[in-house]
Every structure is written in C-alpha cells, then in structure tokens.
Amino acid sequence: MSKSKIYPQETPLDPDEENGLLIAHITTRKELNYWEQSNIAQAMQWLAKKQQKNSLTVIFIRKLHKKMFGMVWAWAGEFRKSDKNIGVPARLVASELQKLCDDAEFWVRNKTFSSDEIAARFHHRLTWIHPFPNGNGRHARLMTDLFLKTIFNAPCFTWGSVNLIQQDSARKRYVSALQSADAGDFRPLLDFVRT
Ligand SMILES: Nc1ncnc2c1ncn2[C@@H]1O[C@H](COP(=O)(O)OP(=O)(O)OP(=O)(O)O)[C@@H](O)[C@H]1O
Numbered sequence: 001m002s003k004s005k006i007y008p009q010e011t012p013l014d015p016d017e018e019n020g021l022l023i024a025h026i027t028t029r030k031e032l033n034y035w036e037q038s039n040i041a042q043a044m045q046w047l048a049k050k051q052q053k054n055s056l057t058v059i060f061i062r063k064l065h066k067k068m069f070g071m072v073w074a075w076a077g078e079f080r081k082s083d084k085n086i087g088v089p090a091r092l093v094a095s096e097l098q099k100l101c102d103d104a105e106f107w108v109r110n111k112t113f114s115s116d117e118i119a120a121r122f123h124h125r126l127t128w129i130h131p132f133p134n135g136n137g138r139h140a141r142l143m144t145d146l147f148l149k150t151i152f153n154a155p156c157f158t159w160g161s162v163n164l165i166q167q168d169s170a171r172k173r174y175v176s177a178l179q180s181a182d183a184g185d186f187r188p189l190l191d192f193v194r195t
C-alpha cells in the first residue's frame with residue numbers, strides 16, 4: 001500500500017512531506033495515530049511544566065507544533081511549502097499568522113467579544129490559515145485551550161466531549177461549525193466547543 005493511503009483526506013500530503021515520517025515501521029493509520037498521540041501527550045507534559053506565559057506569537061505557534069509532532073514528522077514545526085485544498089496560499093502563512101496574533105491581542109485588549117468568542121475566532125482563523133502540512137486541527141485545538149488558560153484563566157473547551165480524530169457525528173458537527181464560521185456565523189462553533 002502506498003503511504004498516502006494511510007492519511008485522512010482533508011490534507012493530502014505531498015511525496016516530500018511523506019518522506020518526513022521518522023518512525024519507519026509505521027504502516028497503518030492506527031499506528032500513526034498512536035505515535036502522534038503519544039508525542040502530543042509529551043508536548044502536554046512539557047506545557048504543564050513550562051507554565052507558558054505568552055503563547056500569542058508566531059514563534060510559539062511553530063514551537064508547539066514541533067513539540068507535538070517532532071518525534072513523528074521531520075517537518076514538524078515547519079510551515080507548508082505547497083498550497084492545499086484548504087488554507088491560505090503557502091507563501092502567506094507567516095504573514096497571516098502574524099495578523100492573527102495582532103488581531104487576537106486587539107480583541108483581548110479591547111474586549112471586542114466574550115472570552116469564549118475570542119478563543120473560538122482564534123481557533124477558526126488558525127485552522128483557516130492551515131499553517132502546517134498536517135496536524136493543524138489538533139495543534140489549533142491545543143493552542144486554543146492554552147490561549148483560554150493563559151490569557152483568560154478560563155477552563156479549556158470541551159470540543160464536543162469526544163475524540164475528534166474519529167470520523168463520526170461529532171467530527172461532522174465540528175467541521176460544519178467551522179464552515180459556518182468561514183461564512184461569518186460563529187454561533188454553531190461557540191455551541192460546539194462548550195458541548
Ligand atoms: N472549512 C474549514 N474551515 C476551517 N478549518 C477547517 C475546515 N475544515 C476542516 N478544518 C480544520 O482542518 C483540520 C484538519 O486538518 P489536518 O489534517 O491538518 O489536522 P489534523 O490535526 O491532522 O486533524 P484532526 O482534526 O483529525 O486532528 C480539522 O480538524 C479542522 O480543524
């Protein structure tokens with residue numbers, strides 16, 4: 001089986017990116033999920049010890065992706081080099097992320113929206129930019145929970161209270177809420193993240 005068959009459809013990987021798999025014996029999607037999840041668990045331990053203060057920087061956004069996926073993918077923490085069927089053009093990733101950090105800081109300073117809405121808008125923009133070849137959903141959910149904790153001292157989102165990696169009804173609701181947000185309606189996402 002070609003390696004490309006083991007990845008989810010949302011983010012087809014380029015052959016270059018597939019070459020970055022650091023654990024040679026992974027052959028199934030299940031194994032890949034397992035190793036990624038164990039890498040993410042280590043990143044969460046690192047975060048808990050670190051007591052991160054300022055997470056709203058482009059440098060930190062990259063660093064967290066590297067911590068979450070760096071044991072599995074050689075390109076962890078590196079921005080996309082190619083355009084995808086989702087996300088901004090690759091050459092705009094860095095500037096769009098900087099704009100997002102600036103906008104989020106503005107929303108926080110001016111209390112433009114409620115804390116949940118600021119975090120939900122931050123999450124949506126981050127997934128919309130889609131900075132990395134893969135892992136964008138998991139990275140953006142962890143970034144958003146960190147944002148809630150460090151900036152608002154607020155509890156993490158519940159994200160539908162399920163594992164969103166599985167292709168089930170909660171996942172469909174999550175993606176459909178992001179699509180509503182694409183169209184400017186944040187209500188479904190706000191309801192979903194506290195369900
Ligand atoms: N219409 C959309 N608008 C914005 N973001 C979207 C949209 N559709 C999907 N996404 C985001 O893209 C993510 C999938 O991208 P990617 O495969 O890079 O992330 P992942 O971490 O591997 O996926 P997962 O969500 O399964 O953990 C989804 O989880 C979601 O966050």
Ligand SMILES: [Mg+2]
Pocket residue numbers: 008010011134135136
């Ligand atoms: Mg993926």
